[in-house]
Amino acid sequence: MKTGSECGRYKEMIMEMVDGEASAERAGLAKNHIVLCPDCAIYRDKLVKMTEIISSMKVEAPEYMETRIMAKIASQKRNSGFNFIPAFSTVVSAVVVIFAAFLIYNNKPAQVTVALAQPPAVKAVAEAKLPVAVKIAKVPVKHAVIIAASKPSAAVKNVIIAKAQEAVVPAVKAPSAAAASAPEIAYAPAMAPLTAPVAKAANVNTNSAPFTAAAPSNTMHAADADKITATPTVVITAVGYVADNLINVNRGECAKVRVQVAQQCEVKIIVYDKAARIVSVLLDQNEPAGTWESTWCGRNDGGSVVTGGVYPVYMQVGQSVAKGFIIVTK
Amino acid sequence: MDEKEIIEKVKKGETKYFAEIINKYKKVVFGHAYNFLRNKEEAEDASQEIFVSIFNNLKKFRGDAKISTWIYRITVNTCKNRLKQLQRLRGRMTEEIYEPGAEEKPSLVDRIKEKEEKEPDKSFASDEIKNTVYKRIDELTPEQRQVITMRDVDGLSYDDMARVLKISVSAVKSKLFRARENLREKLEKDEIL
Numbered sequence: 001m002k003t004g005s006e007c008g009r010y011k012e013m014i015m016e017m018v019d020g021e022a023s024a025e026r027a028g029l030a031k032n033h034i035v036l037c038p039d040c041a042i043y044r045d046k047l048v049k050m051t052e053i054i055s056s057m058k059v060e061a062p063e064y065m066e067t068r069i070m071a072k073i074a075s076q077k078r079n080s081g082f083n084f085i086p087a088f089s090t091v092v093s094a095v096v097v098i099f100a101a102f103l104i105y106n107n108k109p110a111q112v113t114v115a116l117a118q119p120p121a122v123k124a125v126a127e128a129k130l131p132v133a134v135k136i137a138k139v140p141v142k143h144a145v146i147i148a149a150s151k152p153s154a155a156v157k158n159v160i161i162a163k164a165q166e167a168v169v170p171a172v173k174a175p176s177a178a179a180a181s182a183p184e185i186a187y188a189p190a191m192a193p194l195t196a197p198v199a200k201a202a203n204v205n206t207n208s209a210p211f212t213a214a215a216p217s218n219t220m221h222a223a224d225a226d227k228i229t230a231t232p233t234v235v236i237t238a239v240g241y242v243a244d245n246l247i248n249v250n251r252g253e254c255a256k257v258r259v260q261v262a263q264q265c266e267v268k269i270i271v272y273d274k275a276a277r278i279v280s281v282l283l284d285q286n287e288p289a290g291t292w293e294s295t296w297c298g299r300n301d302g303g304s305v306v307t308g309g310v311y312p313v314y315m316q317v318g319q320s321v322a323k324g325f326i327i328v329t330k
Numbered sequence: 331m332d333e334k335e336i337i338e339k340v341k342k343g344e345t346k347y348f349a350e351i352i353n354k355y356k357k358v359v360f361g362h363a364y365n366f367l368r369n370k371e372e373a374e375d376a377s378q379e380i381f382v383s384i385f386n387n388l389k390k391f392r393g394d395a396k397i398s399t400w401i402y403r404i405t406v407n408t409c410k411n412r413l414k415q416l417q418r419l420r421g422r423m424t425e426e427i428y429e430p431g432a433e434e435k436p437s438l439v440d441r442i443k444e445k446e447e448k449e450p451d452k453s454f455a456s457d458e459i460k461n462t463v464y465k466r467i468d469e470l471t472p473e474q475r476q477v478i479t480m481r482d483v484d485g486l487s488y489d490d491m492a493r494v495l496k497i498s499v500s501a502v503k504s505k506l507f508r509a510r511e512n513l514r515e516k517l518e519k520d521e522i523l
Contacts (some may be wrong), residue, residue, distance in 0.1 A: 012507050019481065021488050046523045050514060053463050053522075054482035061360035065374065066352045069381045073345060076382065 007033075007040055014044050018051065105310075105325065239317040240269075242324035249298035249305050255326045257282060257313055258293045265318035269294050271326065272312045279306060298328045333397055340388055348385055355398070356381075358484060359405050365483045366409040366475060367416065368464055380408045395493070402486075403494045406476060413472050459522055466516040474509035481506055 013030035016022035022030060034041045240259030247253040257269050269282040280301050282294035296313075298306050306328055313324040331350070339347045359380050364373035383404055391400055467475055480486045480494070491506075492499045517523045 011511075012503060015507055015510065016503065019488075046514060046518075047510065049523060050463075050510070050517060051482050053459065054467070054478065055485070057365055057460060057464070057483055058361055059364045061356040061377070062374065065356050065360065065377060066349055068374075069352055069378050070345075070349055072378055072382055073348065073385050076386075 007037060007043075010034075010037075010040055011043060014040060015047060018044060018047050239320040239322045240315040240324070242313055242326060245325060246327045246329065247296075247298055248329045250330050252297065254295040254297040256293055256295050257315065257324065258291055259283075259315050259317050259322075260291050261287050261289050261317050263318075264288045266316070267292060267318075268314065268316040270314045271296055272314060273306070274309060274312075276312075279311060296326060298326075334393070337388060337391065337393075337397065340385070345385075348381075348388075351384070351397075351401075352381055355401050358398075358402065362402075362405050362479055362484055363409050365467075365479045367413060368468055369416075372412065372416065376409055376412050379412075380405050383408065399490065399493055402484075402490075406480070406494055410472050410476060413475070417472075462520055462522055463517065466513055466520065469516065470509060470512060473505065474512060477502065477506045478509050478513065 010030055010033040013022060013026045014034065017027045017030045034044055240257060243256040243258065244253070245255050247255050259267055259269060261267055264286060266285070267287040268284045270278055270284070271280045271282060273279050278301075280296060280299065282296055283292065300306055308328050308330045311326045311328060313326055315322040315324065331347075333351075333354075336347045336350050340351070356377065360373055360377045363376040363380070364370065367373050367376060380401075384401055387404075391397065467478060470478070476495075477491065480491050486494070488499050488502050488506075491502045495502065497505075514523060
């Protein structure tokens with residue numbers, strides 16, 4: 001037996017020889033060494049045995065492998081493309097949700113439509129050709145008009161108010177005439193300040209009186225113009241509408257509910273809660289023709305402040321019915 | 331149909347021709363995966379992963395190298411990565427199921443010898459030896475296990491191994507020699523060699 005380091009030099013050659021990868025020269029050297037070194041001969045035999053054992057470990061691939069892989073590739077191919085069905089169903093669901101939300105928040109009767117598509121106040125503002133940026137957002141379905149001038153000067157505000165009043169007041173002054181024409185009710189935006197005194201009813205929560213608004217003068221103060229931007233939304237329904245429908249009871253804010261009566265009939269204005277329980281009856285009596293207004297300051301008939309939330313308002317004028325809503329915050 | 335034509339057809343979207351590639355290489359791929367991972371289910375999953383990867387990347391195959399070398403390289407890399415994941419998992423599991431005193435049990439070879447003395451059954455002994463060899467191969471590093479599998483199971487030449495592993499032939503020889511020495515020592519202790 002030769003020294004370990006000397007044999008070590010030949011072991012790699014023996015490995016190459018066993019694998020059939022040794023060059024003729026290296027194979028010859030390995031063979032000569034094995035003849036002289038019995039330990040390296042044993043080493044070669046062990047190496048051959050080991051490779052035989054390992055090479056016998058070959059396995060056959062399962063028959064179903066091809067089917068399995070092709071199925072996987074096919075499913076992957078299907079998933080990689082744009083799938084129209086989920087996309088379409090998502091869009092449809094979104095539309096349904098939006099529509100449902102719209103219905104919930106509006107509760108709009110069907111007959112209110114086109115007549116308010118181009119409200120006089122909007123026309124008036126447009127005709128004024130104001131030099132400031134006036135943002136007019138029309139929501140035709142909701143029939144709501146939001147007018148917000150970005151810091152207009154007092155003079156500009158006066159022009160806006162005057163033009164708006166000119167457009168609004170004729171309709172308010174002669175409700176029956178307005179009713180005879182196209183719209184079922186007159187357009188009366190919340191921004192029009194009520195210059196006529198509103199008679200207060202004995203009930204603390206219920207204020208109702210015939211609305212006999214005289215045409216306001218054009219010499220309105222700039223302070224009044226601030227009310228324009230402060231007014232959030234006017235929600236108009238068939239027989240009436242809810243103005244200032246977002247109220248904070250802690251700040252003593254009140255919502256206004258106005259109904260238009262064409263001829264003497266039974267008029268009801270009732271505020272409900274979400275469970276359809278009566279919270280407050282604002283008006284329930286026969287009223288002559290005219291515009292009637294009630295205010296609700298977020299208290300029930302017992303005088304207690306209600307909790308925050310959405311309160312549907314039921315308005316009935318004769319056979320016509322309308323619903324609005326008031327949002328109470330604290 | 332020649333292999334290049336098949337590849338072109340698959341590239342053009344005729345997926346069904348990919349079945350021919352699977353048929354041709356499944357033995358090599360599954361064989362390598364099985365001997366490398368030592369688990370049939372794992373080998374099947376790995377084979378599926380390999381072929382899906384081949385299919386997805388076929389457009390990138392430009393034909394500079396042999397398709398067999400390219401497929402084999404994907405196989406080797408996928409199996410190596412999978413083995414590392416498995417070893418991490420097994421490491422955690424072994425810690426959980428470790429029983430003190432287990433090392434005092436008779437060795438596998440003792441049990442094999444005992445079994446052979448009682449019921450001389452060559453096939454059983456052969457399977458047991460194979461299992462021991464598998465076990466000892468499992469104890470090698472992934473790199474050592476890789477070269478042994480490539481050479482002794484898959485029968486690759488030194489040149490092919492160098493091409494697949496992207497190393498020199500002398501580096502292949504060196505790696506293979508160290509791996510075999512390590513395995514031989516283990517099997518000698520088990521008295522299998």
